[in-house]
Amino acid sequence: MRRKGIKTILIAAVFVVTAVCMPGCAGNEKKELPVVKLSVWWSDEEDRELIDRKIEAFQVEYADEAVFEIMVSKENVLNVRETVLNNVHTAADVYMFADDQFDTLRQGGALQEITVNAQAVIDANGGAENGACQAAMYDGKLYAYPIASGNGYFLYYNTAYFTEQDIESFDRMLEICAENGKKMTMDYSSGWYIYSFFDGAGLELGLSADGVTNECNWNAVDTKYTGVDVAEAMLAIAQHEGFISVDDLSFLNGVRSGTIIAGINGPWNAEAVKDAWGDDFGAAKLPCYTVAGDSVQMSSFSGYKLIGVNPYSEHVDWAMRLAECLSDEEMQLERFASIGECPSNMNAALSEAVQASPVVAALSEQSQFANVQHISDAFWTPSYIFGITIAGGNPDHTDLQTLLDNMTNDITKDSR
Secondary structure (H helix, E strand, O other), X not given: OOOOOOOOEEEOOOOOOEEEOOEOEOOOXXXXXXXXXXXXXXXXXXXXXXXXXXXXXXXXXXXXXXXXXXXXXXXXXXXXXXXXXXXXXXXXXXXXXXHHHHHHHHHOOOOOOOOOOHHHHHHHOOOOOOHXXXXXXXXXXXXXXXXXXXXXXXXXXXXXXXXXXXXXXXXXXXXXXXXXXXXXXXXOOOHHHHHHHHHHOOOOEEEOOOOOOEEEOOOOOOOOOOHHHHHHHHHHHHOOOOEEEXXXXXXXXXXXXXXXXXXXXXXXXXXXXXXXXXXXXXXXXXXXEEEOOEEEEOOEEEOOEEEEEOOOOXXXXXXXXXXXXXXXXXXXHHHHHHHOOOOOOHHHHOOHHHHOOHHHHHHHHHHHHEEEOOOOHHHHHHHHHHHHHHHOOOXXXXXXXXXXXXXXXXXXXXXX
16 A cells, blocks of 8 residues: 555564475475565554564564565554545554544444454454444444553542542532642533533433434433433532633643642543652542432443554455454553553453552443443534533523533534
8 A cells, every 4th residue: 555745664574585385396486475565553652662562573473474564653543533534545554543433434434344353353352242342343343453441531539638438429529629728620621521420310422323413312301310400510510619620731730739639530641640649549430429419420431442454455454464463462461561551352451460550440440330432523512612611600691401402403413
């Protein structure tokens, strides 16, 4: 496959290109090995040495079948979808991406159905009903290789302020923060996080059967907990003196300065929070919050990283083999050791080292209240507008049902 404008690093082992026939072959004919050129887009620079070693091992394993020229380039996992769909034909043969991009990439014809060892990959990642496989499958078929399962969110808390009983209740944590002149935080501007309130209350969001538009009843008026009930609960939290809505950077700044002692955030900030809190570092599932007078467990999106294969690859079978190699049990264990990425492979996830991690334990505990993120892009802007309006205390005093109706109408709009 041709590549244009990609800064690459060539990893190519030098192998003998010809192989002499064994005794019994006719004459002294020599077999010429095919040259297989593959390109890989990888997001995590921290494990670059690891991927280089893994590719070298792959080349050695199949040295008697082909001569490989494998190029690795960095491509931010958050931008892969746009880069690939801009020109699928010139995109990498193998690329890493976040599971929220799966539906768009598949619909755009950028994901090869996995036909090499597919069932083994499914089994290794917990079976077709497990979240990692659900994130990588459509209509019973596998379209990507799970490589990590830690892209969800959970509760960080400073154990110097909270007991294990305290962290069961959002209300109690806010009280403790206010009593100590501190803050608990969550990013209300992101639909990814505010989903936890609505889904926890039994309201629904997901991709429609057409695979393009969203279904959403966050403005419901006839459910056990209505949309207004949830909005009122969110507003009460936003206006509490122990709460502040902040983004990732402000969360870390607050943790380091000591003003933030609890927050709902993701595992990518774990090391920084550990460094700031030291022995007082704590992690757990999300707390319960109060809606319409009841205590309700907060839900969450589960998150996965996947490796896709470009169906336009000139060597699609080899690309599948390489993708499987780059996402296997050994690779996932080494990535956990080097960058703390939580494995999706069941054997790797059950290893002693992984199970000893408080972050993995928190994600595992939250997983029973988490759902795979299958939604279209129409969700993000309306949920952002609603979230920042509530975070600001609904300054224009707009009727909450109107806010919910506007958000839901835009989320479910067909933008084709």
